[in-house]
Amino acid sequence: MEEVDKILIHALRQSGTGVAEDIQSVKQFTSELIVEAVVRCVRVINPALGGGLSPSLPPGMSARFRVGMGLAQACQDLGYKGEIGYQTFLYSNEPEIRALLMFLVEKLPRESAEASDQPAGQSNTLHRTLFITYRSRKAARLQKRIQEQLSSAPGTPSPGSGGAGSGGAGSDLAQLLLSFQGAGPGDLLPKGTHFTHTQKFTFTQVTLMTLTLTQVTHELKERERANQEKEDSLQVKRQTVELLPDAHNNLAKLQTLVEASAKRLVGLAAQWEKHRDPLIQEHRRLKELCTNQDVESSRQLSEIKDLHEKIRETAEKAKKKESVYKQLISELENLPKDVSRSAYTLRILEIVGNIKKQKEEITKDAKKDESVRKSYKYLAALHENCSQLIQTIEDTGTILREIRDLEEQIETESGNKTVANLERILADYKAVREENSALGSKVREG
Template identity: 50%
Template sequence: MEEVDKILIHALKQVGTDVSEEIDSVKQFSSELIVEAVVRCIRVIDPSLGSALATSLPPGMSARFRVGMSLAQACQDIGYKGEIGYQTFLYSSEPEIRALLMCLVEKLPRETTEASDQPTGKSVALQRAIATAIKAQLAVPWLPINCRLPLYSETQSPGALHSFHVQPLRLPHCTKGPGKKQLKGRPHTTHTAYMLCSFDLEIKDYQQDVLLPVTAQTFHHASVVASILEQHTAELSAAQEWDNEWNSQGLLSRLTPQEYRSRKLTRLQKRIVEQLRSNALPSPESAPGGPRSTSELRELLQAFRGSAPSDHILTKGTHFTHIKKFTFTQVKENTPSPLGISQEGDIQQEELASFKLQFQQLCSDVNQLTVLDELKQRVLGNSEKEEKMQVKKKTINLLPDPDNNMLKLQALVEASVKRVVSLATQWEKHRAPLINEHRRLKEICSNQDLESSRKLSEIKYLHDKIRVSTEEARKKEEIYKQLVIELENLPQDVSRSAYTQRILEIVSNIKKQKEEITKILSDTKDLQKEINNLTGKLDRTFAVTDELVFKDAKKDESVRKAYKYLAALHENCNQLIQTIEDTGTILREIRDLEEQIETENGNKTVANLERILDDYKAIRQENSVLAAKVREG
């Protein structure tokens, strides 16, 4: 039991129980220590159940009984099957407490049992106390300042609160890697590689010499943490969105991530260009009574266009609109002053002359384009008329001899029909293998599609598995680093071989005890078998002797006396055997009673009775005090 008690004490220390170094057995546990150990274990096993339990006994006896009953109920709720009550904690016995603590230690979580190998000391206890205090503070709900109680006002003081104000940050990013790998092995990209390298050097110099630290980029020091959290959250959400998009759409496109990104960028640029082109012209949506656009880009462009004067907007138009604009535009601004001709008037005259020249050139170009379009349309019309004329000419040539021409036409039609039939037969000969080949290729394509779908699902599964494995590897790496640090902090003077030798000795002692028990059981079986054989032999011998003597007892008086003596001897032997059996039974009962006496002595029955009497007296005294207070009131 010494080894079991050491293991229990070590496990109780790991859950935060304050067990002194002098205690090395469960027998030395006091009621206060038992209550603390049980409550600590319950808090680790079920925090919601153990948070309402106190780790110490109150001074009043009635409160002690209530605490004992609540602890007993909590142990039963956890799953303890033994007999338990308030007397288990107030008037404890060694076997009951050992069984209870063994059950609680077995129900501790795996992390707690694995943590039993960690070093113990004041620093570890302090760290655990700090962690417990932080968890308790985090569990307290936040309340406004006007609704806080005096208990929560200390942990939720307004002095440590700051508004969540975020400012954009410029963080240095590493630019090496992918670009250099793509340029390797291409001689014609030497200049591009040189430009990229110089650009990377410039970025590096900027980050080292010009870029401010993160703590200096915000206007207020309290905004640093909020800005960093916002920046990291945005990067993390962007990475998660990219993973989700790639797993859902990118894999289906069967493109590389770079090709998928470039195609997405091209589509976005094309969409922006289309929006810009469509918003370059005034649309009915921009009218005061028109419907509002649902596109954010369209609204933005409409806002920019609405803020500028209508005369300065570049719009598309026809040749007529341009002529109308240049012809009927009146000069509203920059007119010459009636006091004199300034230099600005000369500049306007020159610009007007240049505009007139450009306008004349545009008019001549438009006229040429119009003439060319008319010529193209006339050429097309002439070609159609020539075809119609050829048809009519052939028809007119056939009119003078209609019978012969009809026969010729019928012959041509029949020849055409025969030719079509022969071509159809030839086409059927070529069509059958082509159809078979088409079906075969279609089946191959469907099989390839199925195979590609299967491989795509396998790729998705592998991606998920890789992500899970990466997360597990990262967690195990963190656990490994923590265990390495703890191993370095462990005292080096403790030899592992000593513990191993002690374990081997315990195992060898258990083996010896098992062998001795097996030997005793075999000896007992042999002895019982021998007793049974002797008993059977004695019964058979008496039966034979009784039969022989009884035959001669009818004839001889001395033989009759010998028969009586034989019967008396047999009876005395039976009584002697019964006495021996009764003696063995009594000895076994004596040993059982001695064990019970030792158990009762271990249960500290006398001491518990004395404590019960003292508690009874204390309860009577408390009752008398309460009665006196009631009478006074």
């Protein structure tokens, strides 16, 4: 959003909005700056629609509400489809303001036509002064050159001579120059440069008239806007005067309306607190549950590590027995092939006896050694613990996802500046009450 805000601020500065250099984000826009930016953009997009809009907020709350409603209606007339009202400008919301400014900037014309809607500053005045000075000097040089060429031409009289024989062509040329340039008889042009100087002079006059027309048009728009503001002020005063005959009832109605607005604000604040407290409690509960599950997971991981260590030791013992088995197999293969059947029988009986002895020893060890019996139990419980661990990890992931969702909701509510807007609404409510008190005192004094 930082790049988008920079583009928006640059476009607003180009349209004539006085955005300070230290403002780098839409979040830093005040209500006054938002109103000015919207009015400037509307004037550039549609001068007829924005001519009656004021770029500054008046001090009175009722006038501010009217300005906000007028701006909202103008934006809707331009085709804005989003939700908009006076609260958009007086109690700004960063996402809504960014969307509105993006819409207006996209509507701005691609050419630099917006410059004609701005008042002439020092730069335009300086350019105009330089142009007039340059034009006067060039006209003086051109007049001097014409006089020199006419005085050096054969058969052409000087400005002071009045010869009858050779004065016909000179007088015709002098009359032509007088009708073209409005200069004295001495400011005569040579025949070969007549069309060139006529074209230059015409172009200069057209340029000058265009600049004058632009300035006059701009002054006319400014005066129309000032007249519109005065008419609006007059309309407000007229409505105020109309309310004076029944001032008591009107003040009672206004007081009722203000009290209803205050109750609505209090109700909204109570609803916000009602929604906010359960969310905070749920967040704390989930955080505590997550902490407990982390402790339980750490304990189970420790047990699993112990079981893995025992499994590793058992695997090493199995490898040793496997090596012994292979060694016995190799020794068996190296035995002579002519061993009698009785020898095999005795060997088998010996092995069977050894197996029985080993079973008896294992049984005795299992009865005596508690660790061996626990090893078997741990091995059996390993699979069950692994499944429980997987389930615990899944539950932990679900809880973390819910926590992230709650944090995003909290960040969204914080970005909407709900608390700040409520404070500003309460401040405006107090200002309205003060204005009502002032009006009531004026009515009682009158």
